[in-house]
Amino acid sequence: MAKFRADHYLIAEFEQISDPKEIGEKVLVALKELPELKDLAIVSKRMEGKSWSEIVGRIDVPAGSKAFWAMIKKDFTEREPYHLFIRFDMNAEGETIDDARSNVKTWVEKNVVPKIEAETSVKTIKVLQPNEVFIPELN
Numbered sequence: 001m002a003k004f005r006a007d008h009y010l011i012a013e014f015e016q017i018s019d020p021k022e023i024g025e026k027v028l029v030a031l032k033e034l035p036e037l038k039d040l041a042i043v044s045k046r047m048e049g050k051s052w053s054e055i056v057g058r059i060d061v062p063a064g065s066k067a068f069w070a071m072i073k074k075d076f077t078e079r080e081p082y083h084l085f086i087r088f089d090m091n092a093e094g095e096t097i098d099d100a101r102s103n104v105k106t107w108v109e110k111n112v113v114p115k116i117e118a119e120t121s122v123k124t125i126k127v128l129q130p131n132e133v134f135i136p137e138l139n
Contacts, residue, residue, distance in 0.1 A: 003063050004100035006092040008108055009128045011082035015121035017074050020044075020083075023120060024053030024072040027084060030115035036060055037068055050075070065090035081134060084116070101129055 017023050021044050028042050040057035052073040059065035066089035076083055088108060094100030108127045116122060 001093040001095060002100075003091050003093055004097045006090060006094075006097070006100040006104040007130055008088045008090075008101070008104050009130065009133050010084070010086040010088070010108060010112060010116075010125065011128065011133075012084040012116065012120075012125040013076060013081075013123045014083045015123050017072075017083050020051060020053045020072045020074050023083070024055060024070075026119040027070065027072060027116060028055055030119040031055065031057075031070075031112070033115050034111055036111075040068075059088060059090050061090055061092075063091040063093050086112075105129070 014023060021042075024042050024044075028040060031037050031040055036059055038058050038060050040055055043054050043056070045052050045054055050073075052071055055068075055070040055072075057068045059068050068086070068088060070084065070086040072084050073080070074083070088104065090104060092100035092103045094103055105127050113125055113127065116125065
């Protein structure tokens with residue numbers, strides 16, 4: 001089978017979020033349960049009066065991967081309609097690129113989503129391909 005770049009994103013809205021770092025720590029605990037995610041670390045960020053947490057690391061899968069990055073923030077806006085945003089930069093095997101993408105989506109839905117749901121109060125959670133991520137129009 002051929003290898004394809006099959007990046008995916010996970011976006012989630014939480015029931016309540018008062019402290020991005022606290023939720024970030026819960027997400028980190030959930031993600032550390034996955035053996036494919038390595039070298040995970042959380043960092044608090046602040047700029048222009050806004051604060052958020054980031055989780056960085058790498059993905060170790062046989063087909064190859066680049067990186068793993070997550071952001072947890074308090075604000076849920078039209079431009080950024082999520083509290084949690086995760087980027088999975090990874091390759092996957094498949095007969096076609098659609099098969100490879102399907103394999104990655106299934107892996108995220110079966111392995112990552114339940115871990116996050118178990119540790120946090122998720123209102124909505126979605127696994128998306130790059131072309132499905134909301135891209136706001138900039139004026």
